Amino acid sequence: MNLNRRELLRKGWKLGATVLGVALGWTAYEALRPLAGTAGGGSVTLGNPADFKPGTATYVNQGRLWVANAGGHFFALSQRCPHLGCRVPFCHSSGRFECPCHGSVFDLGGEYVQGPAPRGMDRFELRLDNGTLVADTSKLLPGPDRGTRDFLTPPLGPPCTRS
Amino acid sequence: MDDQDRDQLEPDTYPPPTTLWQRVRHSEVWRSAFRHPQLDTPRGRALQSFSNFFLHVYPVKVPARVLRFRYSWRLGYILTVLFAILNLTGMYLMFFYTPSVASAYGDMQQLRTGVGFGQLVRNVHRWSAHLMVIVVVVHLARVFFAGAYKRPRQFNWVLGVGLLVATLAFSFTGYLLPWDQLSYWAVTVGTNLVNYVPVLGLTLRDLLLGGTQIGQATLLRFYALHVFVLPAALTVLLALHIWRVRKDGFAVQRPGGGAFTEEATMLPGEPIHEPVAADGERRVRLLGVVDRQSVTAEERRVDDAVFTWPHLVVRHAVVGLATAAAALTLGVAFAAPLRDLANPQLTPEPSKAPWYFVGLQELLSHLDPLVAGILIPAGTIVALILLPYLDRNPATEARHRKVAILLFSAMLVAASVLTVVGEFFRGPGWRFIPPWRHLYVDL
Numbered sequence: 001m002n003l004n005r006r007e008l009l010r011k012g013w014k015l016g017a018t019v020l021g022v023a024l025g026w027t028a029y030e031a032l033r034p035l036a037g038t039a040g041g042g043s044v045t046l047g048n049p050a051d052f053k054p055g056t057a058t059y060v061n062q063g064r065l066w067v068a069n070a071g072g073h074f075f076a077l078s079q080r081c082p083h084l085g086c087r088v089p090f091c092h093s094s095g096r097f098e099c100p101c102h103g104s105v106f107d108l109g110g111e112y113v114q115g116p117a118p119r120g121m122d123r124f125e126l127r128l129d130n131g132t133l134v135a136d137t138s139k140l141l142p143g144p145d146r147g148t149r150d151f152l153t154p155p156l157g158p159p160c161t162r163s
Numbered sequence: 164m165d166d167q168d169r170d171q172l173e174p175d176t177y178p179p180p181t182t183l184w185q186r187v188r189h190s191e192v193w194r195s196a197f198r199h200p201q202l203d204t205p206r207g208r209a210l211q212s213f214s215n216f217f218l219h220v221y222p223v224k225v226p227a228r229v230l231r232f233r234y235s236w237r238l239g240y241i242l243t244v245l246f247a248i249l250n251l252t253g254m255y256l257m258f259f260y261t262p263s264v265a266s267a268y269g270d271m272q273q274l275r276t277g278v279g280f281g282q283l284v285r286n287v288h289r290w291s292a293h294l295m296v297i298v299v300v301v302h303l304a305r306v307f308f309a310g311a312y313k314r315p316r317q318f319n320w321v322l323g324v325g326l327l328v329a330t331l332a333f334s335f336t337g338y339l340l341p342w343d344q345l346s347y348w349a350v351t352v353g354t355n356l357v358n359y360v361p362v363l364g365l366t367l368r369d370l371l372l373g374g375t376q377i378g379q380a381t382l383l384r385f386y387a388l389h390v391f392v393l394p395a396a397l398t399v400l401l402a403l404h405i406w407r408v409r410k411d412g413f414a415v416q417r418p419g420g421g422a423f424t425e426e427a428t429m430l431p432g433e434p435i436h437e438p439v440a441a442d443g444e445r446r447v448r449l450l451g452v453v454d455r456q457s458v459t460a461e462e463r464r465v466d467d468a469v470f471t472w473p474h475l476v477v478r479h480a481v482v483g484l485a486t487a488a489a490a491l492t493l494g495v496a497f498a499a500p501l502r503d504l505a506n507p508q509l510t511p512e513p514s515k516a517p518w519y520f521v522g523l524q525e526l527l528s529h530l531d532p533l534v535a536g537i538l539i540p541a542g543t544i545v546a547l548i549l550l551p552y553l554d555r556n557p558a559t560e561a562r563h564r565k566v567a568i569l570l571f572s573a574m575l576v577a578a579s580v581l582t583v584v585g586e587f588f589r590g591p592g593w594r595f596i597p598p599w600r601h602l603y604v605d606l
Contacts, residue, residue: 032384033366034374064508084527085355085376086348087510100512101352102528103592116528159592 046126046133049074055156057090057097057108063137065124066090066097070108070151076124076135077110082143083117091160095153097121098160105159109151111144120144211472218476222409224468225475237482238302239408242326243401244486245295249333252288253390256281260340262386264379267342268504275501287494292334293606294490296519299330303547307571310559317551319407322400324547329397331519336389338517339382345605347505348514350385351377352524359536376507500605512591513603522578525585528593543574 003011044063052058057068057077066077068090077097081088086101096113097106104115111120120143125136144150180186187193188200199210212223228234259278260270274281303323306312312320339350354377357368373380469475502511516524526535558564590596590603598604 029370032370032373034369034372034380061508080376083355083532084352084524085358086351086514087508089510098592100510100591101348101514101593102524103594116532118532 042136042138044135044137045129046076046135048131049128049133052133055095055108056092059090060135063124063135065135065137066121067133067135068108068110073109073151074126074133075110076126076133078122078124078140080122081117082119082122083115088121089160093157094159095156096159107152109144111148111151112146113152119146120148205470208470208472212470218472220405221471221475223471225471227467227469230469230474230478232478236301236305237479238298238305239404240479240482241486242295242298242302243405244483245291245298245490246397246401248291248487248490249288249295250394252284252291255284256288257390262340262382264342264382267340267382271341271343271501282498283494286497286499287490289499289606290493290497291490292337293518294493295330296334299327303327304571304575307550308561308568310564312551313554313557313559314551316407316411319404319411320551321548322404322407324544326397326400326404327547328544329393329400333389333393333397334519335517336385336393339377339385340389341501342382342505343500344502344505344509344511345500347377347507348510349517349605350381352514352516353520354381356520356523356527356536359532361533361537502605513589513593515585515589515603515605518582518586518606521585522581525581525589 044060044065046052046060046063046067049069052067052069052074054069054071057066059066059079060076063076064079066075066079066088068075068077079087081099081101081104083099083102083104086099088097088099088104088106090096091098095108097108097110099105099115099117102116104117105113106117106121107113109120110123122143123141125139125141127134127136178185180189199207199214201207201211209223212218212221256274259274259281261267271285274285306320306323335350335353338353339346354368354371357371358364360367369375371381371384372378373384515521523536523540526539529535530539554567556564556567561568586604587598587602588595590601596603
């Protein structure tokens with residue numbers, strides 16, 4: 001390739017500007033992205049399984065999560081709706097989770113029932129340590145796909161979010 | 164030429180001073196600051212624009228039809244005034260606000276009770292921001308319906324779309340700063356839309372929030388974007404936009420159809436079509452070959468031109484004062500809302516995005532999130548950017564652009580209906596509740 005001085009400079013400054021732009025962009029991204037671990041999370045002791053009554057959900061403030069006992073199956077469910085991030089309260093009258101923002105409804109196991117949510121409620125990893133339920137809030141697993149019906153039961157009563 | 168020489172050439176300009184005021188204006192100090200006197204002559208009016216830093220943004224002369232309010236409804240100018248009001252009120256508010264989760268809400272309460280004119284300035288700031296979003300959309304629609312995005316103004320239309328996006332971002336980042344329930348959950352809903360961007364969604368959201376959920380990092384980022392990054396970007400875009408308005412020329416519609424004529428800049432390699440008159444004779448000008456109608460338009464433009472100072476400047480001053488009066492009236496009449504302190508544990512029912520994103524929220528309740536949250540809004544922005552390059556029809560009159568006008572009108576109506584339904588007809592659980600039964604509206 002034959003390059004005279006003018007062409008070399010012309011191509012050179014474009015190459016230099018591109019490298020500088022990429023370097024600046026990457027540096028800005030590295031500086032602004034949340035650092036690993038700063039998002040919070042860790043092991044949260046929930047309690048003895050016997051403390052959580054079947055067919056209901058208990059809120060654990062420390063982990064900002066719901067512990068649900070669906071017929072002996074335990075779940076640590078994220079309180080955030082997978083649709084647009086609103087906090088999803090548990091409705092004791094219907095026995096379901098009902099999002100106040102856009103009306104998404106989830107059963108006790110966090111499975112999608114109705115509304116615009118793209119999937120069921122996200123879940124934290126749950127384990128049994130010496131007879132105690134422990135949730136790892138640094139490990140969030142996406143909720144079950146729409147159509148999953150493992151724990152679906154008819155609503156116990158009227159919904160909480162009504163006009 | 165020094166002052167003495169000039170005075171000799173124009174003896175009437177600086178007559179021998181008799182009063183104190185005339186002596187001041189005749190002094191070297193005054194004339195070192197204001198280089199030219201205000202003369203009610205053609206030369207004096209031209210000098211007003213040439214030698215005044217602020218007036219230099221205007222051309223010296225404009226076509227007379229530009230003076231008519233209907234010509235542009237002054238929408239671009241109104242937007243500039245609103246941006247100035249937002250800057251002024253925003254600067255005042257900055258003296259009393261700390262972007263900290265611990266103190267932001269308290270600062271807002273303090274503004275209401277402990278800061279001179281604090282509540283009023285905040286009200287004006289908020290309503291001006293809402294007005295700016297409304298006017299920018301109306302401005303875009305007017306430019307479209309007038310066909311003013313066509314050659315040679317394609318790039319200025321693109322800059323205008325950039326200004327629309329910057330305005331929305333400006334308003335959205337400001338929404339979080341009061342740190343109340345309204346702002347917290349509106350921004351929660353708004354930022355979670357980003358989740359639906361394929362592949363990069365979570366990364367983008369975390370970058371925007373500075374974490375996985377709204378917190379101190381988010382407040383600081385939104386504040387930095389709101390008070391520095393976006394104003395700087397908007398100022399640059401606005402300067403380019405106004406500069407292009409001048410460089411691209413004012414709109415002249417050719418009577419027999421066709422695009423604007425006065426800036427018929429040729430692209431390199433573009434064939435020259437020599438027009439032939441009805442009698443078969445070719446008409447030529449000295450500097451190039453143009454059709455007869457262009458010459459007519461050019462002559463009319465020159466004949467109709469009027470001095471910017473004072474004709475247009477005075478009209479702009481009136482519109483600017485009217486805009487400021489409207490913002491002030493809204494500020495006096497309606498208080499900007501301040502709900503309870505932001506509580507991540509309590510989602511209010513219903514939680515709505517800021518009104519200009521409520522249409523998207525409504526769409527999200529009907530369609531797949533990827534379609535409603537990403538493809539439709541991003542597609543709309545891309546389509547708007549590409550519009551002047553895709554629309555090859557040179558006509559600007561509505562009767563020759565029926566398809567384009569129909570499509571654009573349908574888009575506007577759809578967006579308006581979705582926004583009205585989402586804002587006025589939705590209640591807890593996003594259920595359909597007519598406003599005459601209960602009104603769930605927060606601005």
